Amino acid sequence: MNVSTxxxxxxxxxxxxxxxxxxxxxxxxxxIRVRLQLAKKTRDLALFNLAIDSKLRGxxxxxxxxxxxxxxxxxxxxxxxxxQKTHRPVQFxxxxxxxxxxxxxxxxxxxxxEDFLFPSRINSAKHLSTRQYARxxxxxxxxxxxxxxxxxxxxMRRTKASLIYRRTKNLRAVQxxxxxxxxxxxxxxxxxxxxxxxxxAEQTEV
Numbered sequence: 402m403n404v405s406t407x408x409x410x411x412x413x414x415x416x417x418x419x420x421x422x423x424x425x426x427x428x429x430x431x432x433i434r435v436r437l438q439l440a441k442k443t444r445d446l447a448l449f450n451l452a453i454d455s456k457l458r459g460x461x462x463x464x465x466x467x468x469x470x471x472x473x474x475x476x477x478x479x480x481x482x483x484x485q486k487t488h489r490p491v492q493f494x495x496x497x498x499x500x501x502x503x504x505x506x507x508x509x510x511x512x513x514x515e516d517f518l519f520p521s522r523i524n525s526a527k528h529l530s531t532r533q534y535a536r537x538x539x540x541x542x543x544x545x546x547x548x549x550x551x552x553x554x555x556x557m558r559r560t561k562a563s564l565i566y567r568r569t570k571n572l573r574a575v576q577x578x579x580x581x582x583x584x585x586x587x588x589x590x591x592x593x594x595x596x597x598x599x600x601x602a603e604q605t606e607v
Contacts, residue, residue, distance in 0.1 A: 421592055422553040424563040425453075425542075432545040445537065447506035448519055448529075450499035452557035456578055457493065459531045459554035460485050465518045467507065476500040484580050491580030563591055 425433075430453065437446040451470075452462055461484055470480045478500070481492040495503070503518070512518070517528035535554050542552040558579070566575045576587040 421590070422555040422559065423551050424556055424560040425552075427564070429542075429545060429547065430560065433541045436544060437541075443502070443506045443509050444519065445541075447499070447502040448534075448537065449541065449557075450502045451495065451518075453561050454495055454499045455480075455493040456558050456562050457482070457491070458484070458486060458558060459534050462557075463517075463519055463529045463531060463534050465528075466514075467512055467516055467518055468514045470495060470503070470518070471507075471514065476503050487580065487582060489580060489582065491578075493578070559591065566591055 433449060434446070437449060448462075451465075455462060457465075461482060464485070465482065469482055470477055476495060478496075479492060479494055481490050483490050506512075507518075510520075512520070516525075519529040521527045521529055521533070531554070538552065538554050538557060539549045542556070543549045562575050562579055565578065566572065572584060572587060575591065576584050579587060579590065581587045581590070
């Protein structure tokens with residue numbers, strides 16, 4: 402009797418590009434930002450800017466409430482939240498252009514202090530889901546001609562952290578900004594060992 406050894410299941414990652422999602426370049430950031438401004442997509446502009454500034458995981462970003470980032474009618478230049486994954490606090494900056502975008506969004510949508518910053522359009526008592534957020538990010542990168550398969554929500558988390566590391570080489574600072582408990586996690590997350598090695602190789606002529 403012959404017993405088939407063929408696996409009836411298709412691997413989840415078959416035909417898919419997996420691994421770390423690429424960060425955006427400065428020109429990509431501005432291309433998306435300008436498109437959102439011209440299209441008057443107030444919510445998306447606030448979401449995009451805050452995702453870049455905060456460097457939060459998608460689950461923490463969509464879970465933000467107005468009170469987490471505001472004091473009265475003013476958006477704070479810095480905020481601190483508890484990360485769902487690590488249960489550790491992480492602090493982040495909110496730049497002026499992001500604060501302006503958030504204020505515009507709050508005023509247009511008439512949100513209150515206890516409301517989610519990015520409520521679901523299906524049920525305002527709930528926040529935007531991480532799945533919806535992922536679709537929004539895919540739409541952003543697709544609209545500027547990027548390959549959506551190599552970008553995702555972690556793109557938003559990695560972008561500013563990668564730019565900061567490139568400019569300063571201060572790995573400890575990036576670790577704090579990302580809220581990682583171990584420096585090794587930051588090294589792996591940014592993929593900097595490989596990138597630095599390639600950069601040195603490119604600068605070495607033989």
